[in-house]
Amino acid sequence: MDAAPALAGVIRAALSEALALIMPICCAGCDEPDTGLCEACRAALAPRTQRRLLRGVDGDLPVWSGLAFEGVPARVIRALKEDGRTPLAVHLAPALAAAAARFGSGVVYVPMPTSRSSYRRRGYRVPELIAAKARLPVATLLRTVRHVGDQRGLGRGDRRRNVALSLRGVRAEGRRVVIVDDVVTTGASLEEAVRALREAGAHVVGAVTTAATPRRVNGRRPADDAFETHR
Numbered sequence: 001m002d003a004a005p006a007l008a009g010v011i012r013a014a015l016s017e018a019l020a021l022i023m024p025i026c027c028a029g030c031d032e033p034d035t036g037l038c039e040a041c042r043a044a045l046a047p048r049t050q051r052r053l054l055r056g057v058d059g060d061l062p063v064w065s066g067l068a069f070e071g072v073p074a075r076v077i078r079a080l081k082e083d084g085r086t087p088l089a090v091h092l093a094p095a096l097a098a099a100a101a102r103f104g105s106g107v108v109y110v111p112m113p114t115s116r117s118s119y120r121r122r123g124y125r126v127p128e129l130i131a132a133k134a135r136l137p138v139a140t141l142l143r144t145v146r147h148v149g150d151q152r153g154l155g156r157g158d159r160r161r162n163v164a165l166s167l168r169g170v171r172a173e174g175r176r177v178v179i180v181d182d183v184v185t186t187g188a189s190l191e192e193a194v195r196a197l198r199e200a201g202a203h204v205v206g207a208v209t210t211a212a213t214p215r216r217v218n219g220r221r222p223a224d225d226a227f228e229t230h231r
């Protein structure tokens with residue numbers, strides 16, 4: 001496949017880890033010098049599981065997340081995703097593990113595919129990395145079949161159109177699965193994953209994410225359980 005770009009990414013990731021050893025570092029959460037993650041920011045990554053529902057054709061699916069994507073958790077996740085700071089994954093793993101604990105055993109965890117360009121740039125796949133540190137049984141049953149444009153800045157309807165029919169399930173027949181992603185925003189990508197896995201014969205019981213973008217209604221966060229709007 002694309003071994004050369006993947007290798008380039010792996011080398012880049014290794015270099016950035018090596019550089020982190022000799023370059024001055026600062027806390028990914030608050031910029032305090034000389035630490036990768038300070039005590040206060042470690043504490044801010046303590047899991048606080050929250051649930052949303054993906055409303056779909058066969059009833060609602062729970063999406064459990066370990067953290068709110070804001071403040072320290074958002075900064076740490078961005079540092080892992082954009083700055084190559086892979087050692088942070090171990091500090092995010094408890095949040096994902098706490099979300100996964102809601103589903104118990106007897107399921108396999110299916111990571112959302114990382115786009116080819118993101119993998120080439122980073123040299124690692126973020127959902128897989130955190131899932132491995134959380135010791136979740138992972139099965140790669142989703143493939144990207146169509147390039148998807150950047151989701152940032154798009155509303156829910158546009159995101160859904162953007163990702164429609166972009167994924168395909170493979171070797172998924174009869175498997176009980178939970179989808180894994182790093183952050184859920186509108187749920188449009190997760191819905192596409194649910195569609196693809198169901199079409200491939202999987203029984204999708206829900207999804208887990210390390211963090212969830214706080215949902216705001218008229219600028220305020222609703223007090224009740226946040227719901228995704230209906231399909």
Ligand SMILES: [Zn+2]
Binds near residue numbers: 040
């Ligand atoms: Zn800090």
